[in-house]
Amino acid sequence: MVYYADYLQLDKILDAQALESDKHGAHAHEELLFIVTHQAFELWFKQVLAEVASVISMLDSDYVAEADLALCLHRLRRVNRIMELLCDQFTILETMTPSEFMDFRAFLNPASGFQSMQWRILERTMGLAQDRRVLQHYTDALRQEHRAELDRATSGPTLFDVVTRWLEKIPFMHTSDYAFWTEYRAAVHRMLDNDRAEVRILAEAEHRDPDPALRQIDANQAGFDALFEADRYAELIAHGSRRMSQTATLAVLFISTYQRYPLLQIPYQFLDAIVELDRLVSVWRYRHTMMVSRMIGMRVGTGGSSGHDYLMKTTMLQRVFDDITSLSSYLVPSAVAPELPREIATRLQFVNESQ
Numbered sequence: 001m002v003y004y005a006d007y008l009q010l011d012k013i014l015d016a017q018a019l020e021s022d023k024h025g026a027h028a029h030e031e032l033l034f035i036v037t038h039q040a041f042e043l044w045f046k047q048v049l050a051e052v053a054s055v056i057s058m059l060d061s062d063y064v065a066e067a068d069l070a071l072c073l074h075r076l077r078r079v080n081r082i083m084e085l086l087c088d089q090f091t092i093l094e095t096m097t098p099s100e101f102m103d104f105r106a107f108l109n110p111a112s113g114f115q116s117m118q119w120r121i122l123e124r125t126m127g128l129a130q131d132r133r134v135l136q137h138y139t140d141a142l143r144q145e146h147r148a149e150l151d152r153a154t155s156g157p158t159l160f161d162v163v164t165r166w167l168e169k170i171p172f173m174h175t176s177d178y179a180f181w182t183e184y185r186a187a188v189h190r191m192l193d194n195d196r197a198e199v200r201i202l203a204e205a206e207h208r209d210p211d212p213a214l215r216q217i218d219a220n221q222a223g224f225d226a227l228f229e230a231d232r233y234a235e236l237i238a239h240g241s242r243r244m245s246q247t248a249t250l251a252v253l254f255i256s257t258y259q260r261y262p263l264l265q266i267p268y269q270f271l272d273a274i275v276e277l278d279r280l281v282s283v284w285r286y287r288h289t290m291m292v293s294r295m296i297g298m299r300v301g302t303g304g305s306s307g308h309d310y311l312m313k314t315t316m317l318q319r320v321f322d323d324i325t326s327l328s329s330y331l332v333p334s335a336v337a338p339e340l341p342r343e344i345a346t347r348l349q350f351v352n353e354s355q
């Protein structure tokens with residue numbers, strides 16, 4: 001017969017809080033909170049990794065059925081709710097004062113969150129590029145067996161890889177006599193021409209020089225045009241300013257522009273959930289960084305990093321899906337979006353598994 005405590009193996013979990021301060025004969029009341037909080041984080045990381053792995057395996061296919069994409073969305077939304085909870089969870093640990101933390105911090109040396117293998121698996125599985133890492137040798141802190149486990153757990157495709165591949169296969173973007181990008185590019189140029197006209201009218205009315213604002217619009221247009229030209233796009237990739245392939249990028253613009261069509265609603269919500277996950281991982285990093293600066297100020301970390309400075313850089317620089325987020329600069333209002341040819345518009349009205 002299944003018994004509650006056996007099923008949940010509570011004897012293991014509830015017997016897993018050994019206070020270092022007790023081992024040193026200097027009991028620190030807050031250390032239990034510190035351990036339980038970390039364990040709760042790690043348990044939720046486990047759930048997050050299971051969900052993300054299932055999403056990757058469903059998307060890792062030449063054809064992703066509508067129902068599978070809906071399931072991926074469902075699971076990603078769950079991941080995002082967990083990440084929100086984890087961002088909030090810091091507030092509980094923050095009820096510990098910095099001096100209460102100092103009562104046992106020295107006993108923890110050189111252990112550090114740096115050694116959280118599951119967090120490393122999450123970063124890698126999402127597709128954080130090695131050249132974006134603030135510290136390139138981040139795995140040095142891990143024990144040999146954890147490094148091996150990290151390599152094993154992340155040997156397959158990343159979330160970034162499978163999302164890119166899925167986007168590259170989005171149909172409907174062209175027919176024999178229609179190409180979405182030609183129409184879209186013209187629509188954005190018209191929009192930017194309108195912006196220029198408004199800048200000139202406003203500058204004249206206010207007796208201001210319109211050139212700085214016009215130069216900014218020109219730069220925006222140049223960045224936008226580069227998305228459509230293979231050579232210039234290749235340069236963007238070579239310079240590291242974009243990572244996602246050109247076809248996948250155009251698919252993001254297509255899905256975002258025509259998100260109201262029934263067949264694009266789930267793809268759009270899915271992209272939105274991906275961007276949300278990327279954002280929540282950054283919020284997690286930020287919340288952790290803020291807590292760290294309150295607890296230890298500008299001291300170096302027990303893992304040997306610069307502490308606050310290092311963590312702040314990871315928050316700002318280690319985004320995975322900013323290729324998608326950055327496209328918002330080039331979205332046109334739906335009123336000026338080019339009309340789709342009737343053939344494509346009709347097909348986008350229906351969910352057809354044979355597409």
Ligand code: HEM
Binds near residue numbers: 042288296305
């Ligand atoms: C008093 C509370 C905490 C302090 C003072 C603190 C401090 C730090 C510091 C200074 C680092 C940078 C690495 C180093 O040099 O050690 C770090 C990294 C890290 N900490 Fe914490 N931490 C705290 C709580 C937590 C909690 C509750 C978690 C939850 C699992 C956590 C997870 C991590 C992770 C995953 C990293 C690696 C971040 C990265 O390299 O991107 N920390 N922590």
